[in-house]
Amino acid sequence: MRNFPVAKSRRLRSTPYTDRIEAHGVSSYTVYNHMLLPASFKSLESDYHHLKKFVQVWDVAAERQVQISGKDSAKLVQLMTCRDLSMSKVGKCYYAPIIDDDGLLVNDPIINKLAEDKWWLSIADSDVIFFAKGLAAGNKFDVQISEPNVNILAVQGPLADDLMSKLFGDEIRQLKFFNFNYYEFKGHKYFIARSGWSKQGGFEVYVDDDLAGQNLYDSLFEAGKEFDVKPGCPNLIERIEGALLSYGNDFDNRDNPFEANFNKYISLDTDVNYLGKAKLKIINEEGISRKLRGVKIDHNKIDMYCEKTLFDDNKNIVGYVRSAAYSPTFKKVVGIAMINKPYWNMKDQFRIEIDEKIHLGTVCDLPFV
């Protein structure tokens, strides 16, 4: 497959940082929530090594916020997720699958609780706002639902604390994983969470003012020189190794949360009310016939623009690879695959066709590291 440039338009939204990342040498984009999301800078592998050693600044504005506020906001947010939020606290972030009435996945946002009656759903790539508005209208909930002008800058990598404390002070080092607080820099208060779509640690700054965000972007690069700061983005290799799942790639609206290994976020035994709960109880009793597992393939490249089928020696289908990339750490292709139950603990090798040649691989646990 050849690569073609993507024509920009109002429909394919830019971010307040697009000019800056283009000046910084973004080399490919993907589209996420109808918005540009950088996919690589120097190269996937070079970005990967840098992310694991230093610190990067990411334009992840495409992680859009669905703001739900008002008297019935807690009721609506709980109706949308199978995670029990009854004990949730202001200042905390909750990774929470969104489920439809069929018990199928709609999205896997981080839900930020800003106040008892104000929530931000920091969404993956599907149109959650219409789902929320439909539920609110159908249930006659007293809520306001909008997409605020919030554009996240993520600071990721082992030196993220060192860089962020230079701008925001040492107190930011005390911020706990999946908590957020407000920190000031040059007269603007920023909502900052310790989170991010890498396993290397770091922060996400939810910027509510374009000029302040652009100023912050420039200041991070100025202050980051001593830490070899570079522009970056969610890295395909690193996120597969860490098993950070991607809606639309690893799972979608044809999969249920058990198949996506979301068991620890599914509440069946409490009395919280959410869509699809009856369906999830049935699925839980019947058991699932496939789930996401890791795969390692003895090869040095793979292009993933569609699912790739895995076969056993007798040409039975083992499963389907949904995301994959060559890992310089494992010196193999690593991937996330929907594997049929008989093969969950497969000891033998499977077969996969890549570029018209057959290669061998094995099923393994997630995460890889």
Ligand code: THG
């Ligand atoms: N940050 C923010 N918004 C987002 C993402 C993000 N929206 C889209 C997408 N990413 C949502 N998906 C995920 C998937 C995994 C995680 C976060 C968002 C994640 N998981 C941790 C893990 O698996 O180790 C921790 C989960 C937990 O503690 O419950 O961080 O990245 N703002």
